[in-house]
Amino acid sequence: MQIIPLFVAIPLGAAFFIPMVGRKNPRLSDTLANITTLALFLMALSVIGKATQVYWMGGWVPRLGIPVGINLVLDGVSIFMLVTITLISFLVTIYSIHYMDKFTSKARFYSLFLLMVAGMNGVALTGDLFNLYVFLEITSIASYALVAFGGQHEELEASFKYVVLGCVASTLVLLGIAITYAMTGSLNMAQVSTIIGGNFKPIHLFTMALFISGFGLKAALVPFHAWLPDAHPSAPAPISAMLSGVVIKTIGIYALVRVMLNVFGMTPLTSYILLVLGTISMVVGVLLCMGQDDIKRFLAYSSISQIGYIVLGFGLGTRLGIAAALFHLINHAVFKSLLFLNSGAVEYATGTRDFSKLGGLKDKMPVTTTTAVIGSMSIAGVPPLSGFWSKLFIIVACVQAERYGFAAWAAGVSVLTLAAYLRMLKRTFYGQPGEAQPAAREVPMSMKLSMVALAALCVVMGMLWMPHAQRTFLIPAARVLQEGLTYASSVLGM
Amino acid sequence: MHYALCLALFLVGLYGVMVKRNLIKIVISLVILESAVNMFIIMIGYRKDGIAPIMSKMMDPEVFASRSVDPIPQALVLTAIVIGLGVTAMTVALAMRLYEKYGTYDIKEIRNLKG
Numbered sequence: 001m002q003i004i005p006l007f008v009a010i011p012l013g014a015a016f017f018i019p020m021v022g023r024k025n026p027r028l029s030d031t032l033a034n035i036t037t038l039a040l041f042l043m044a045l046s047v048i049g050k051a052t053q054v055y056w057m058g059g060w061v062p063r064l065g066i067p068v069g070i071n072l073v074l075d076g077v078s079i080f081m082l083v084t085i086t087l088i089s090f091l092v093t094i095y096s097i098h099y100m101d102k103f104t105s106k107a108r109f110y111s112l113f114l115l116m117v118a119g120m121n122g123v124a125l126t127g128d129l130f131n132l133y134v135f136l137e138i139t140s141i142a143s144y145a146l147v148a149f150g151g152q153h154e155e156l157e158a159s160f161k162y163v164v165l166g167c168v169a170s171t172l173v174l175l176g177i178a179i180t181y182a183m184t185g186s187l188n189m190a191q192v193s194t195i196i197g198g199n200f201k202p203i204h205l206f207t208m209a210l211f212i213s214g215f216g217l218k219a220a221l222v223p224f225h226a227w228l229p230d231a232h233p234s235a236p237a238p239i240s241a242m243l244s245g246v247v248i249k250t251i252g253i254y255a256l257v258r259v260m261l262n263v264f265g266m267t268p269l270t271s272y273i274l275l276v277l278g279t280i281s282m283v284v285g286v287l288l289c290m291g292q293d294d295i296k297r298f299l300a301y302s303s304i305s306q307i308g309y310i311v312l313g314f315g316l317g318t319r320l321g322i323a324a325a326l327f328h329l330i331n332h333a334v335f336k337s338l339l340f341l342n343s344g345a346v347e348y349a350t351g352t353r354d355f356s357k358l359g360g361l362k363d364k365m366p367v368t369t370t371t372a373v374i375g376s377m378s379i380a381g382v383p384p385l386s387g388f389w390s391k392l393f394i395i396v397a398c399v400q401a402e403r404y405g406f407a408a409w410a411a412g413v414s415v416l417t418l419a420a421y422l423r424m425l426k427r428t429f430y431g432q433p434g435e436a437q438p439a440a441r442e443v444p445m446s447m448k449l450s451m452v453a454l455a456a457l458c459v460v461m462g463m464l465w466m467p468h469a470q471r472t473f474l475i476p477a478a479r480v481l482q483e484g485l486t487y488a489s490s491v492l493g494m
Numbered sequence: 495m496h497y498a499l500c501l502a503l504f505l506v507g508l509y510g511v512m513v514k515r516n517l518i519k520i521v522i523s524l525v526i527l528e529s530a531v532n533m534f535i536i537m538i539g540y541r542k543d544g545i546a547p548i549m550s551k552m553m554d555p556e557v558f559a560s561r562s563v564d565p566i567p568q569a570l571v572l573t574a575i576v577i578g579l580g581v582t583a584m585t586v587a588l589a590m591r592l593y594e595k596y597g598t599y600d601i602k603e604i605r606n607l608k609g
Contacts, residue, residue: 156592
């Protein structure tokens with residue numbers, strides 16, 4: 001039994017099945033969705049440390065070393081992304097059990113949610129450029145619908161904005177794929193990379209520009225970020241957590257670095273573009289986030305800033321830089337989901353997200369407050385929490401690559417992030433009790449459970465840098481990306 | 495020449511998405527944008543006086559390969575059209591719900607969010 005296609009097939013099947021059986025019975029859809037995501041998480045854990053495996057869809061194996069069918073590739077980076085996606089989606093479905101009670105048609109919510117997970121798992125696994133586009137669109141369409149799930153004025157407006165920009169992004173990506181096909185006559189990533197083989201023509205630069213702007217729009221890097229601060233806060237809190245935690249990373253950053261590093265190969269120019277884009281996102285994101293008065297908009301702008309760190313790390317192109325970027329990617333998935341779930345808990349308890357009405361919630365909501373403090377300190381880089389280690393290693397990698405200017409920016413932004421988060425904590429949980437404080441009460445069990453689990457992860461994730469975990473989890477992922485064009489030979493078995 | 499027309503269509507679509515204020519016109523521009531890319535993909539596989547890429551038993555494989563058009567772009571475009579249809583349906587549904595809520599299609603008047 002092959003495990004690779006099941007990562008896509010299980011959530012896809014469950015997305016179809018849940019609305020059929022769970023329409024009358026919301027508890028049944030809760031149970032089914034949680035079993036599905038738990039199964040996916042366990043499957044992802046079971047493949048950690050395995051060697052590269054390739055699955056050819058429909059038994060179309062390559063003839064004479066030339067691929068004829070679509071393949072799914074399970075290598076170090078794919079495993080890394082699968083673990084991140086399934087971990088967050090499992091904890092988010094636990095949270096949804098109670099949070100989504102106030103919405104109608106829970107079964108449809110889970111259906112769209114699992115469709116999104118199926119799309120993301122597909123993006124992480126695929127070894128074919130056009131297949132990448134298809135999974136990208138599955139994820140995007142499900143997330144457009146989920147942003148509009150509340151059906152109120154703001155949700156619809158944000159979703160429309162997101163659809164228009166998302167559609168333009170997908171079109172750019174498709175155009176890039178079409179030109180790649182015209183140049184090489186192949187859509188298989190491994191074969192395209194052997195044909196291009198690191199020697200550049202001007203047309204490759206044009207294609208790379210299309211990919212950078214397309215995936216950059218999906219990842220909300222700074223010149224392309226306008227949709228994110230509207231779309232992420234408008235979605236229900238579990239979806240905000242998914243969008244900021246994993247969606248922008250999978251269909252934006254992961255797809256971008258996979259295409260840039262493994263298919264086209266890293267050049268000094270791409271490296272420099274990624275470094276500059278990362279730094280601009282980092283700085284602009286944190287500056288914009290300082291002035292926000294809505295807790296979820298605040299977190300959304302902060303996501304842009306943290307995405308900047310990840311892109312900066314990848315842009316360095318060294319083993320340490322890439323490993324640190326991946327490390328920050330999984331850490332950011334954990335603490336940003338935690339913070340969005342906290343903001344959801346605050347909204348659940350008080351009915352508002354506005355700093356001017358919040359304040360003094362620490363006595364009424366002790367669990368939410370404690371977990372929010374852990375998450376905020378982790379994102380701000382306070383030792384010994386996970387965020388400190390990943391930011392430290394990104395800065396060390398900058399210094400090691402002799403990019404001192406970028407290292408200084410990264411360190412400076414980290415200080416600003418701390419200031420911004422202290423303000424958020426003071427306005428929400430500490431300080432003067434606001435007008436929404438008297439009615440607040442602690443949230444139900446399932447929501448507490450997933451927040452506590454994520455907070456515990458924030459504390460222990462720093463351990464991923466310990467030698468053993470690093471060797472089995474981080475380094476294989478970083479090696480695949482850093483060694484770039486050897487990807488082709490490992491997939492095609494040459 | 496064909497490619498230039500295709501580019502022109504792409505730019506028309508991009509212009510519409512960026513400049514138009516009516517929600518429905520924006521949706522139409524997105525469809526134009528998609529069509530331009532689909533047409534581009536079809537043209538990659540086109541061959542003058544080519545035959546349809548369906549091989550019968552009578553044909554010699556080498557002659558077939560030298561005369562038929564490339565079938566892969568056609569398969570890609572079929573998929574891309576289906577995806578485009580899904581996105582368009584989604585967008586039109588959103589536009590209709592927005593009209594119900596705001597009573598207008600004008601994006602200048604739909605401005606609750608700061609952006």
